[in-house]
Amino acid sequence: MFFFLFALWIVFNGRVTAETVLLGLLFAAAIFAFACRFLNYSLAKEKKIFVLAPLLLRYLGVLLVEIIKATFTACRFILSPTLPHDPLICRFRTPLKSDTARAVLANSITLTPGTITVSLDDGLYTVHCLDKSLAEGIEDSRFVRLLQQIEEVGL
Template sequence: MLLIFILFWIVLNGKITGEIIGAGIVISLLVFIFACRYLGYSLKRDVRFLKKIPVVCWYLGNLILEVIKATASVMRFIFSFKYEVEPVLVHFTVDFKTDIGRVMMANYITLTPGTITVDVDGNDFTVHCLDKDFSQGIDECLMIRIIKKVEE
C-alpha cells in the first residue's frame, strides 16, 4: 500500500525529481502510518488480497463467459418467433459465510442477461428468470464454488 501511495504521489505531480520523490516518500509514509493506526489497515490485508487475485480473475473470466452465453440465449429469444418465453421465479439457498459472497452472487445473477436477483434474505436468494431454461442449475453453478474460494 505504501508503494501505491508513493506511485500515486508521483503520478499526481507529473514529474520525477529528487525533491518530489523525497516528499512523496515522507508524505506517503505518514499517510500509511495514519491508515494503519486509525483506519484499521494492516499488511495482512494486502497479503490476503494478493493471494486472492487469481481466484478473483477466475471469477471475472467466468462472469464474462457467462454474460456472453446468456446474451446469446436472450438474443435467440428476441430474434426467433418459434420460442415462447416462460418467466419463472426461483428460490434457492447457498451457504455463503460473508456478505461479500452474497453480494458477488447477487451481482453475478443480475449481470447475466435474462436473470435478475429479486431478493436476498440471508443465504436465501430469489431470482427472476426470463425463461425456465435459465433457472436450471442456478443453485449448483460453478460460480458458487468460485465465490466460496474467494470467501476463504
C-alpha cells in the same frame, strides 16, 4: 485498495510526474488509513488479495464467458418470434457464508443477462429469470463453486 487508489489517482491525473506520484501516494495512504479505521479494512486483508488474485482472475474469466453465453441466449428469446419464454422467479440458498461472497454472487447473477437478483435476505436469493432454462442449476453454479473456493482461502 491502496494500489487501486493510487492507480486511480494516476489515471485520472493523466500525467506521471514526481509531484503527482508523491501527492497520489499521500492521498492513497490517507484514504487507506481512513478505510482501515472506519470501514474494517486492514493490511492483513490487503495481503489476502494477492493470495486470492489467481482465483479472482479465474472468477472474472468465468463471469465474462457466462455473460457472453447468456447474452446470446437472451438475444435468441428477444429476436425469435416463435420461441416461447417462461419467466420465473426462483428462491434458493447457497452454501456461501460471508456477506462479501453473497453480494458478489448477487452482482454476478444480475450482470448475467437473463437473470436479475430481486432480493438477498440472510442468504436467501430471489432471482427473476427470463426463462426457466436459465434457472437450472442456479443454486450450484460455477460462480458458487468458485466463491466457495475463494471463501476457503479467506475472503
